[in-house]
Amino acid sequence: MRFLVTGASGFIGSNLAVSLQEKGEVLGLCNLAPGSMENLKGFKGEFIRGDICAFDYSLLGKVDAIFHQAAITDTTVTDQKLMLSTNVDAFQKILDYALKIGCKKVVYASSAATYGKGKVPMSETDSPQPANIYGESKVKMEIAAREFSKKHPEISLVGLRYFNVYGPNETHKDKAASMVYQLYLQIVSGRSPRIFKWGDQYRDFIYVKDVVLANLKAFEFDGNGAFNVGTGVPTTFNQVIQVLNAALGTHKPTEYFDNPYNFYQEKTQADMTLSKKTLGFTCQFSPESGIRDYVQNLKRTGVPV
Ligand SMILES: NC(=O)c1ccc[n+]([C@@H]2O[C@H](COP(=O)([O-])OP(=O)(O)OC[C@H]3O[C@@H](n4cnc5c(N)ncnc54)[C@H](O)[C@@H]3O)[C@@H](O)[C@H]2O)c1
Structure with missing residues (x-):
């Protein structure tokens, strides 16, 4: 088997590229966004x-x-x-390439940003409500994918939200890295973790190893569609800090501050019914075990603070 991974030196792409090596040539x-070359250490x-x-x-x-x-x-x-030329037009180019070479499988990254401020838990049947141009670009990718699938049903095209x-x-992502990483950095540098009042907003935090697993399930699935990739479990920012403190053996008190944004997304939570039923995907890591595993990894690799 021969695979192409785009964004291979990025956060998710590098984890996926290394894992796919077990199945074939990658x-x-x-x-090469600045800093991300480091991510290719295990890539052969x-x-x-x-x-x-x-x-x-x-x-x-x-x-x-x-x-x-x-x-x-x-x-x-x-x-x-x-945003649209990179996220949407370039995707269309990749679909055209797949068609030209007779490649029968394309898995692409969509996002929970397609839901925006929609209701929770977020389900694939909900109407998209993207809150920014990034979310809009992912909605447009899914529309392009649906159009492509209608014309070329012989190619299995799977979007993962x-x-x-x-x-x-994820270090190279800097301010765009996950809140788990941001809060970890604050704690290990001796500061108090800082979050918006009162830390009860929640996210569906999913460990990258499970995202790799979802890609492998999508690879095995012989069909089309867009599917949620989350744990299905809401985790508050207060809970993240609790787990980080426990994993690090610290007792840093939380510093709360006013949220200055009126467009802030309070909650994300995936409805995982369809992914489980159709792709056979279930997370192997709970938010707690994922964060603990990640902290062990960060301690081992000595990420600079
Ligand atoms: N990390 C998340 O929480 C999350 C959530 C939802 C969706 N996604 C999606 O998952 C995918 C991977 O995201 P990530 O978190 O690994 O981010 P990332 O920024 O680490 O990875 C994206 C990679 O794409 C590369 N890239 C950007 N523009 C390019 C171009 N014009 N040509 C070639 N390469 C280019 C960057 O260099 C980067 O390495 C993205 O499609 C993203 O939208 C990520």
Whole structure:
């Protein structure tokens, strides 16, 4: 088997690329955001530096499956043209490449951002309500995927709506890294963890190892659609701090401050019924065991503070 992973030096892409090596030859494509080369330490496949918007895919030859992770992932980016050309137009280019080479499997990263401030738990049958241009770009990717599937049902095209992912290899994302990582950094640097009053807002935090597993399940699934990838469990920011303090053996008190944003998303929680039934996907890590595993990893690798 020969796989293409786009965004291969990014957070999720690097975890996926390394894991896929057990199944075959992996080609990694990425434009190499600053700092992310570190993520490719365990990667033995071929890495190609390139821009997904302008890349000549004919150079890659045939692949059996494409895992498309590359995107502008900073949700605060407001350049609409850049966001849509990178996240939507480049995706269309990848679909055209799949068609041209007869590749029968494309798995792509969508996002819980498609739900925006929708009700919880968030279900695939809910109408999209993206709250920013990033979320809109993911909705447009899913629309493009549906149109493509209608015309080319012979290609299995699966979108994965990741919820709030945390885990190894996210350091390069800086302020866009997960809240689990941000709070970890604050605690280990001797500061109090800082969150909006009163820390009872919640997220569906999912460990990156489970996101890799969801990709493998999507690879095995012979069909089309977009599916939630979360734990299904709401975890408050207060709970994250509690688990971090326990895992680190610290007792840092929480510092609460006023939330300045009126467009802030209070809650995310995935309804995992469809993913479980259709993809056979269930998380192996609870939020608590995932955060503990991550802290062990951060301690071992000595991430700079
Ligand atoms: N991390 C999360 O919580 C989360 C949640 C929902 C969805 N997602 C989606 O998962 C995917 C992976 O995200 P991530 O968290 O690993 O972020 P990331 O920023 O670490 O990875 C994205 C990678 O894409 C690359 N990239 C960006 N523009 C490119 C271009 N023009 N050409 C080539 N490469 C380019 C970047 O260099 C980066 O390495 C993205 O599609 C993202 O939208 C992530």
